Amino acid sequence: MFALVPATTAAAAPYCGITWGSQAKSANPTQSGNLVNVRAGRHDCYDRLVFDATGPANGYWVSYVDQMTEDPSGAVIPLRGGAKLSVTVQAPSYDHNYVQTYHYTNRSELVNVTGYQTFRQVAFAGSWEGTTTVGLGVRARLPFRVFTMPNRIIVDVAHLW
Template sequence: MHHHPRRAALAAGLLLTAAACATIPASAAPRTGATGKAPATALVVHARWGGHCTFDRLVIDVRGTMPPVAVKPVEELRYDPSGKHVPLPGRHFLRISLSPAVAHDTAGRPVHQGPRLVKIPLTQLRGVALTGDFEGVVGFGAAFHANPVYHAFTLHDPERFVVDVRHADRCA
């Protein structure tokens, strides 16, 4: 049996490099444009809302490729990473998480132009908060008067994530 110290050292170095690259957060990934290389991390740039006859709509605008989004009913909203309570009116809440995504540029300056916390007097939607921009996850919380019956979907060109919350027809 022959021992090859150079090969062993090279293999160890390759394994360490691979392990180090695997732990780089998405927010630190290289940002490339239309070069054909790895896509840039999605930038969450705005949140907006509107009331319609039979639903309230929340829209989250994204620059870049839309990341996976999770919407989950929760008992209460908390800021990430502090865990502090989010002071929004309402009895029912949805947590919306976009990942991998950021709401800041590479220098750490915010790119999200929407409000960080706002009370909203719509039929169902009572408030929206940016609850986190931490470790490649951008979080929002939405507060509602009643248990929300919602439909969540993505629209493209421009990229945006939409949550429609049904309510009784107020235009009839």
């Protein structure tokens, strides 16, 4: 006679403890500085994209999209990678006199992300009506988080699930 033993399943621990998910994330702005820089960094468990502003900036909308488009024209922006994140920050790249505050050399390659584990490309998608949008090409649809620090909006995308 065989005894029935209840099956047990062990849930795998999240990668690096990351529990962010891949759904859209947003925060309504209460302050809005002007965008002055976009930069990236590599970390053990994720790649990071940082938007630097002249003052406090805390509004954003970040989501995966099927196709990245330029704001306001709607022209398609090709991005390398298996997935595309649209990142809109409430920090225009111009001041109240419409003088550009963020200068880039190549709108298709804002930041050199060669060798990054997750990031594939960072492209400028426009600055319009008080916001700036950037297309972030990533390896695959992976978990991400968005948060703010003084004069910064930060997007982290995990290397794995």
